[in-house]
Amino acid sequence: MPRHLLTGLELSADELHALLDRAIELKAAPHSSTALRDTVVALIFEKPSTRTRLSFEAGIVELGGHPMLLRSGELQLSRGESVKDTARILSRHVQAVGVRTGPDELLEELAAEGDIPVFNMLTAGHHPCQALADLMTMRETFGTLEGLKLAYVGDGNNVARSLALLGGLAGVEVAVAAPDGYQLEAECGATLTDDPAEAVAGAHAIYADVWVSMGDEDTAAARRAALEPYRIDDALLDRAAPGAVALHCLPAHPGEEITAEVLYGERQRIWDQAENRRHVQKAMLELLLAAPR
Incomplete structure (x- = not known):
């Protein structure tokens, strides 16, 4: 078989x-x-x-x-x-x-x-292939996956689901912060909250994805309004563990789900993710x- x-x-x-x-x-x-x-x-x-x-x-x-x-x-x-x-x-x-x-x-x-x-x-x-690359990037960055926490902020979509499932399989603690109506199902095993600050507390990696994915164009305005508080910026990174890095599966929209300063700055491993x-x-x-x- x-x-x-x-x-x-x-x-x-x-x-x-x-x-x-x-x-x-x-x-x-x-x-x-x-x-x-x-x-x-x-x-x-x-x-x-x-x-x-x-x-x-x-x-x-x-x-x-x-x-x-x-x-x-x-x-x-x-x-x-x-x-x-x-x-x-x-x-x-x-x-x-x-x-x-x-x-x-x-x-x-x-x-x-x-x-x-x-x-x-x-x-x-x-x-799943994206989540595998994300776990590889965390392994490269921190030397091990043991004891790591990943916080995903934004829409509880396919990427968030794969991170929760495969992160859990790898022994990584996964937290997902999303507004009501956009949250991941509890069965995926992640810690769920609507508060980005709560999700990123103690996190070693903070993850974002686009607010408007393929097929979501008809609801773009409503999605942007609901997800506005779920942006990765330096202030959110400061709430995470020391040395925390930003991750993003790309394509990115600077100024929406992630700031340009983080996307192109020193506190991210996003381009390593893309290669991995x-x-x-x-x-x-x-x-x-x-x-x-």
Whole structure:
């Protein structure tokens, strides 16, 4: 049976820590593995992408594989072909498939109907590859994940959910501050509050995401009004643990969810996060597809 990465909880805690160890090794020696030699990996993009596309394409090439990019509208899925039939065809031509889409159900059906690994490049419910890169960045910054706290401030969205789930699996304390109507569900295991100052108390990393995501444009004004108090600035960082850093999954809108001073200043590891997507995804693909050789 193929292994999948749909939410990240397919990993055990030991596997997660080993994956982060491997990602750090691959960052130190980007061309040291040819684990995907003679391997084709399909990348289906139904939503726009910068970091996901760049990091997956570059990483697959570094591992010796071939990334097959498939944009929205290029598959017969867009004209009514079933997910079941698409999964069967993909399984005959490629060795794995990643999908960046809306419904989690599409990914789940691809995994159920195909014979190849399926991995989540973003869905409405989850963004596990981003959370893996975030944990890697925290490991790099602080040397360990043990005893760390991460505070997410803003909309309790797919990124917040993945941080809560995978952060909990890694042993990181996760707190989420969001206004009423935008909060994460309690089942994710994070500490929930509507007070950013409460969430960041003792935190080693403070995390933001955009206030208006893809698909939220119709409610942009209401979202900005509700999330106005949930901005990362130097004053909020000052309330966190000494040496705390700001994180952001990008793209950013300086002046909204994060100030330009923090985004481009010395108290952030945001650009390291963006690079670490490539390294941690390479480790994930090795795990799903092949042993290093």
